[in-house]
Amino acid sequence: MVTWIASTAPAALVSLVSLAALTLTGHGGPPPLEWGEGPLTVDSLPRVTYVAHRGGARGVPENSMSGLMAAYRRGTAQVLDFDTRVLRDGTPVVFHDETLNRTTFLGGEVRGLDAEEWKGVRLRPRDRLPGSWRPERPPTVEEVLDRLGGRIVLMLELKDPGGLDRVAGMLRARGLTRSVFVNTNDPAVAERVHRAGLLTQLWRSADQMRGDRPERWRSWVDLLDVDIRARDDDLRRAVRSGVPRVWAHTVVTPAQRDRALALGCDGVLTDAPGRLARYRGRVPGPVSAVTGR
Numbered sequence: 151m152v153t154w155i156a157s158t159a160p161a162a163l164v165s166l167v168s169l170a171a172l173t174l175t176g177h178g179g180p181p182p183l184e185w186g187e188g189p190l191t192v193d194s195l196p197r198v199t200y201v202a203h204r205g206g207a208r209g210v211p212e213n214s215m216s217g218l219m220a221a222y223r224r225g226t227a228q229v230l231d232f233d234t235r236v237l238r239d240g241t242p243v244v245f246h247d248e249t250l251n252r253t254t255f256l257g258g259e260v261r262g263l264d265a266e267e268w269k270g271v272r273l274r275p276r277d278r279l280p281g282s283w284r285p286e287r288p289p290t291v292e293e294v295l296d297r298l299g300g301r302i303v304l305m306l307e308l309k310d311p312g313g314l315d316r317v318a319g320m321l322r323a324r325g326l327t328r329s330v331f332v333n334t335n336d337p338a339v340a341e342r343v344h345r346a347g348l349l350t351q352l353w354r355s356a357d358q359m360r361g362d363r364p365e366r367w368r369s370w371v372d373l374l375d376v377d378i379r380a381r382d383d384d385l386r387r388a389v390r391s392g393v394p395r396v397w398a399h400t401v402v403t404p405a406q407r408d409r410a411l412a413l414g415c416d417g418v419l420t421d422a423p424g425r426l427a428r429y430r431g432r433v434p435g436p437v438s439a440v441t442g443r
Contacts, residue, residue, distance in 0.1 A: 189300025191328040192349060192372075195228055199417035200427050201305060202227035203400050204246065208421040211275045212253065213244045215289045215297065222302055227423035229331075230298065231305040234291050236313040239264040242291040242320075246309065255285070261310070265290075292320055299326045305351065305419075307333040314339070318346045331373055344370040351375055353399065359384040368392035375399055375419065378406050382413060389414035401426065 202221040210217030213232050221230055233246040238261055250256040255274050263271070268287070275283035289297075291306070291313075298304060304326075308314055311334065321327050332343045333351035340352040353375035354362055364374055364387065374393040376385060378401050389396050397417030398410035407418050407426050420426050 189325055189329045190302060192303055192331075193328070195303060195417075197416060198411065199229060199395075199397065200227045200423045201229040201231050201397065201417060201419040202423045203231050203419045203421050205230060205232060206421060206423050208402070209280055209424065211273055211279065211283050211286075213246055213288060214273050214283075214286055215244075215293065216283065216286060218294065218298060221423065222298060224424060226427040227420075229303045229305050229417075231307070231333075231419060232294060233307045233309055234313060234317065235260045236310040236316075237261060237263050237265060237268060240313070240316060241265040241268070242310075242313045242317055243268060244289045244291060244294055248309075254288070291317060295320055295324055295326065295330075299324050300329055304330045305333055306330055307353075308339065308343075311336065311339045311342070314342060314346065318348060321348060333373075333375065337367065340367070341370060349373070353377075354388075356380040356384070359388065362388075364388050364391035364393060373397060376415070378410055378418075385410070385413045385415065 204212035205214065205217035206221045206227065207217075210220050218230055218232065221227055232244050234242050235245045235248070236242055241264070243260070245260055247253065247260070249259055250271065253273055255272050268290070271287055272285040273288055274285060294304070306317065308317070314332070317332065321330055327348055331349045331351040333353055334340050334343065335353050335355075337352060340350050344350045349372045350370060351373040352367060352371045354377060356377040356379040359377060359380045362384075367374070368391055371393050373395040374388050374391065374397075376388045376396060376398050378398045385398070395417060396415050397419060398406075398415045399419035401407050401410060401418040401420045402422055404426060407420070410418055418426065
């Protein structure tokens with residue numbers, strides 16, 4: 151069942167931000183990555199990588215096409231992250247929650263809609279976001295891959311593992327198996343991602359990391375996505391696991407970024423990539439100088 155949620159702002163006050171204007175006010179970052187002779191792959195990533203979590207949710211409407219395009223054009227992140235869910239008819243769409251209530255004008259479960267009904271969903275931009283944003287339909291995964299796939303590395307979280315086969319087919323058909331990390335919190339699902347020939351990302355919470363033995367995953371996990379709230383020892387164990395990349399989430403302050411890098415992480419997932427990339431400072435020496443311990 152889908153229900154309507156009243157708007158909290160007059161529609162007249164919400165307008166689309168010009169992508170050209172975003173390019174000019176993009177925090178002074180480098181120009182966006184573009185197509186070369188083929189799709190951009192993970193091999194192009196720098197030593198320290200910045201990921202725009204949900205497109206950079208402190209500055210743009212999360213998991214929206216306009217937000218992802220803004221993050222891409224600003225050039226302050228080398229990877230764009232988005233979440234996926236599956237509709238009633240199996241269509242993978244870009245959305246975080248199980249229900250529509252928090253981020254749209256509707257209520258009810260995402261999986262209760264089909265692709266035709268999805269066309270009527272509109273995102274409800276948060277009032278505290280900088281700039282002006284208009285309501286828009288959340289994109290499908292196929293639309294994001296067609297717009298941005300191969301132009302920048304993407305990170306796709308499977309909120310519904312049942313969508314893996316269809317997503318894998320989309321990535322193979324577009325030649326993007328080395329351009330998109332497929333993310334999950336479930337090691338068993340991560341193994342399925344690996345067997346499908348895709349880049350495997352496994353995220354872990356601080357509580358999970360206390361009992362994890364991440365070295366067990368090094369042969370089939372390409373990216374270990376660790377919680378910045380974890381203990382120093384747990385972060386170090388992840389870094390030493392042999393997994394090729396270890397990135398920290400969700401980093402929102404320079405102090406958190408510096409701690410992650412000082413402990414050996416080589417990437418950060420952040421809701422504010424422009425701020426952290428622009429003001430990146432020297433990585434401190436002793437960890438105690440960062441954590442106060």
